[in-house]
Amino acid sequence: MTSAQVPQRREIATSLPGPRSLELMARRRAAVPAGVGGTMPVFAERAAGGIVVDVDGNSLIDLGAGIAVLTVGSSADKVVEAVHEQVERFTHTCFQVTPYESYVALAERLNGLVPGNIERRSFFVNSGAEAVENAVKIARASTGRQAVVAFDHAFHGRTLLGMSLTSKAMPYKAGFGPLAPEVYRAPYSYPYRCPVGAPASECGPACAEAAMKMMDKQIGADRIAALVVEPVLGEGGVVVPGEGFLPTLASYCADNGIIFVADEVQAGFGRTGRWFSCEHWGIVPDIVTTAKGLGGGLPIGGVTARADIVDSIHPGGLGSTFGGNPVSCAAALAAIEEVEQHGLLERAAAIGSIFERYLLPLVEDVPAVGDVRVIGAMAAVELVADGQSKLPDPAAASKVLARCHEEGVVLLKAGTFDNVVRILPPLVIGDDLLQEGLEILEKAVRSL
Ligand SMILES: *Cc1c(COP(=O)(O)O)cnc(C)c1O
Numbered sequence: 515m516t517s518a519q520v521p522q523r524r525e526i527a528t529s530l531p532g533p534r535s536l537e538l539m540a541r542r543r544a545a546v547p548a549g550v551g552g553t554m555p556v557f558a559e560r561a562a563g564g565i566v567v568d569v570d571g572n573s574l575i576d577l578g579a580g581i582a583v584l585t586v587g588s589s590a591d592k593v594v595e596a597v598h599e600q601v602e603r604f605t606h607t608c609f610q611v612t613p614y615e616s617y618v619a620l621a622e623r624l625n626g627l628v629p630g631n632i633e634r635r636s637f638f639v640n641s642g643a644e645a646v647e648n649a650v651k652i653a654r655a656s657t658g659r660q661a662v663v664a665f666d667h668a669f670h671g672r673t674l675l676g677m678s679l680t681s682k683a684m685p686y687k688a689g690f691g692p693l694a695p696e697v698y699r700a701p702y703s704y705p706y707r708c709p710v711g712a713p714a715s716e717c718g719p720a721c722a723e724a725a726m727k728m729m730d731k732q733i734g735a736d737r738i739a740a741l742v743v744e745p746v747l748g749e750g751g752v753v754v755p756g757e758g759f760l761p762t763l764a765s766y767c768a769d770n771g772i773i774f775v776a777d778e779v780q781a782g783f784g785r786t787g788r789w790f791s792c793e794h795w796g797i798v799p800d801i802v803t804t805a806k807g808l809g810g811g812l813p814i815g816g817v818t819a820r821a822d823i824v825d826s827i828h829p830g831g832l833g834s835t836f837g838g839n840p841v842s843c844a845a846a847l848a849a850i851e852e853v854e855q856h857g858l859l860e861r862a863a864a865i866g867s868i869f870e871r872y873l874l875p876l877v878e879d880v881p882a883v884g885d886v887r888v889i890g891a892m893a894a895v896e897l898v899a900d901g902q903s904k905l906p907d908p909a910a911a912s913k914v915l916a917r918c919h920e921e922g923v924v925l926l927k928a929g930t931f932d933n934v935v936r937i938l939p940p941l942v943i944g945d946d947l948l949q950e951g952l953e954i955l956e957k958a959v960r961s962l
Contacts, residue, residue: 519562520560520561520562520563520565520567520573520589521565521573522562522563522564522565522944522946522947523565523573523947524565524573524574524575524922524923524947524950524951525571525572525573525922526572526573526921526922527570527571527572528570528571528572530554530556530568530572530919530920530922531554531555531556531557531568531570532556532568532569532570532571532572533570534557534568534569534570535555535556535557535568535569535570536555538557538569539555539557551685553578553919553924553926553927554919554924556568556572556574556919557569560589561576561588561589562587562588562589563587563588563940563942563943563944563947564576564587564939564940564942564943564944564947564948564951565947566588566924572922573922574922574923574924575922575923575924575943575947575948575950575951575954576588576924576939576940576943577923577924577925577937577938577939577948577951577955578924578925578926578936578938578939579938579939579940580811581780581806581926581938582748582780582781582785582806582807582892582938583806583807583809583811584807584811584940585783585784585785585807585810585849585853585858585940585941586807586810586811586849586852586853586856586858586940586941586942587852587940587941587942587943588811588940589811590810590848590849590852590942591852592848592849592851592852592855593810593811593812593845593848593849593852595848596844596845596847596848597812597841597844597845597848599844600616600840600841600844601841603840604840605839605840605841606836606839606840607840608835608836609638609833609837609838610833614840614843616840616843616844616847617638617838617840617843619843619847620636620638620816620838620843620846620847621635621636621637621638623847623850624636624804624816624818625818627789627790627850628789628790628799628802628818629789629790629792629793629796629797629798629799630798630799632798632820632821633820633821633822634818634819634820634821635818635819635821635824635825636816636817636818636819637816637817637832637833637837637838638814638815638816638817638834638837638838638842638843639814639815639816639817639834639837639838640813640814640815640834640836640837640839641671641805641813641815642670642671642676642777642779642780642803642804642805642806642815643670643671643672643673643675643676643815644671644673644815644834644837645779645803645804645805645815645816645817646670646671646675646676646679646742646775646777646779646803647671647673647675647676648803648817648832649740649742649773649775649777649801649803649817649819650662650675650679650739650740650742650775651831651832652773652801652817652819652823652824652827652832653739653740653773653775653800653801653823654739654740655826655827655831656773656823656824656826656827657739657740657771657772657773659736659737659738659739660696660737660739661696661698661733661737661738661739662679662696662697662698662738662739662740662741662742663697663698663699663700663725663729663733663738663740663741663742663772664679664680664681664697664698664699664700664742664743665681665699665700665701665702665725665743665744666681666699666700666701666702666704666709666750666930667681667682667702667704667747667750667751667753667929667930668680668681668702668742668743668744668747668750668777669681669682669686669744669747669748669749669750669780670742670744670777670779671779672686674693674694675694675697677690677693678693678694678697679697679742681699681750681930682749682750682930698728698729698732698733700724700725700728700729700741701721701724701725701728702721702743702747702750702753702755702759703717703718703720703721703722703753703755703756703759704717704721704747704753704755705717705718705754705755705756706753706884706885706887706896706904707904708720708721708756709721709724710723710724714756715756716756717755717756717759718755718756718757718758718759718762719756719758719759719762721755721756721759722758722759722762722763722766723762725763726762726763726766729741729766735766735770735772736770736771738770738772739772739773740772740773740774740775740801741763741767741772741773741774741775742775742777743760743763743774743775743776743777744776744777744778744779744780744781745760745776745778745781745790745791745792745794745795745797746780746781746786746791746889746892748779748780748781748892748928748936749780749928750928750929750930751887751894751896751928751929751930751931751934751936752887752889752892752893752894752928752934752936753887753894754887754889757795760792760795760797761795761796761797764797764798764799767800773800773801773823774797774799774800774801775799775800775801775802775803776790776791776792776797776799776801776802776803777803778790778791778792778802778803778804779803779804779805779806779815780806781889781892782802782804782806782807782808783804783806783807783808783849783853784807784853784858784859784862784941785807785862785890785891785892785938785941786862786889786890786891786892787859787860787862787863787866787889787890787891788859788890789859790802791889794889800819800820800823801817801818801819801820801823801824802816802817802818802819803815803816803817803818804816804818807849808846808849809842809845809846809849810845810846810848810849810852811845812839812841812842812845812846813839813842814837814838814839814842814843814845814846815837853941856942858941858942861891861941861942862890862891862941863890865890865891865939865941865943865948866888866889866890866891866892866893868945868948868949868952869888869891869893869937869952870888872949872952872953872955872956873886873888873893873895873952873956874886874888876895876956876959876960879960880959880960880962881900881901882897882898882899882900882907882910882959882962883895883896883897883898883959884896884897884898884901884904891938891939891941892936892937892938893936893937893938894928894929894934894935894936894937895914895934895935895937895955895959896929896933896934897910897911897914897933897934897935897959897962898910898933906929906931906932906933907933908931908932908933910933910962911927911929911932911933911934911935912927912932913958913962914935914955914958914959914962915927915935917954917957917958917961918951918954918955918958921954921958923951923954923955925937925955926938935955935959937952937955939951
């Protein structure tokens with residue numbers, strides 16, 4: 515499906531969900547556990563560009579991108595071609611059994627894209643959680659240390675170590691313990707809600723100070739293998755840390771032999787207008803984890819590490835049966851080409867300007883809008899009971915989402931307090947469609 519085959523306009527033919535989606539929802543309830551979450555009770559039939567067409571013929575505007583996956587869209591020409599070409603040759607051999615060129619080529623591309631003029635190596639797994647797990651394994655083995663530091667509001671996946679690093683109990687950890695040991699939590703700079711009470715402009719350095727004090731006093735810097743950080747929080751509510759936060763932590767890590775792991779699974783791969791969000795602060799991480807946007811819609815996770823760190827791992831210590839599947843590698847190489855050929859980094863920045871035009875005025879105009887955050891094609895509207903108390907208002911976020919969903923706009927919720935509307939369109943969405951989606955969102959927010 516190319517954008518030409520899927521008309522790029524919103525069209526609501528039935529009430530949402532329509533009759534066919536309702537039938538499928540009934541089957542889903544009987545066959546799939548309720549524990550598997552759901553944002554909209556609408557089943558997809560095809561998709562391209564900024565549109566998802568459902569099984570009842572409704573065309574929805576996609577401002578969720580399958581959770582920040584569809585950087586290049588859900589059916590980019592080069593990705594579709596590369597996948598076809600690869601499946602006709604073979605679907606799998608396992609890179610550890612008989613390797614294939616696309617895996618190596620993708621490693622070369624990532625090694626070149628990750629910031630810093632350092633020798634790097636990459637290997638591939640199946641998901642973001644698995645990438646983070648491997649980063650921690652490498653950091654522990656290469657340092658001979660055990661402690662790992664993660665941050666408030668962090669999300670790093672749903673595997674045992676992933677959820678242990680994740681901050682939020684409900685729904686990610688509740689009942690699933692015991693959690694993995696030797697995981698410590700530090701404050702994250704959240705200028706709108708500075709956890710150490712500093713004014714927004716001082717939040718970055720103040721939180722870095724608090725985090726370093728915690729590491730020194732509660733763990734001991736010489737016991738810490740890795741600091742795992744999202745340079746921009748995704749699930750945590752699209753929080754952009756205050757100036758100074760990340761650079762201070764990066765130098766603390768360098769001074770103390772701690773591996774700095776940038777979890778770029780959500781904010782990376784072009785989403786914020788740079789290949790990696792850590793580039794906004796000139797950070798050169800020791801290890802970068804990728805997944806979501808990496809495979810152009812196909813499942814793949816990547817670990818890109820400094821060669822001197824990862825080369826300390828014994829042969830056979832890293833790998834996975836499906837990791838770096840040839841179809842996913844072909845798709846990822848094509849997705850990188852799409853980003854380059856269509857100038858999607860610049861496009862992400864342009865989408866950010868459109869976000870600002872529609873969303874920033876809401877802070878002044880609507881008392882329930884506590885904060886608006888925009889970094890490239892990643893934005894958040896944080897809803898509160900009132901501007902004074904900043905009391906999170908999750909019901910308002912649910913109301914806005916419900917209104918948008920009814921009108922055929924796919925939008926996601928986020929935030930530790932479930933009070934953030936998160937906007938993550940495919941970077942290939944057209945201006946008209948994006949603006950129409952934002953107008954619907956704006957109307958829903960103004961009617962609060
Ligand atoms: C989504 C996400 C993960 C987990 O990725 P999965 O592919 O769902 O396992 C890890 N880190 C961040 C920052 C994420 O947004």
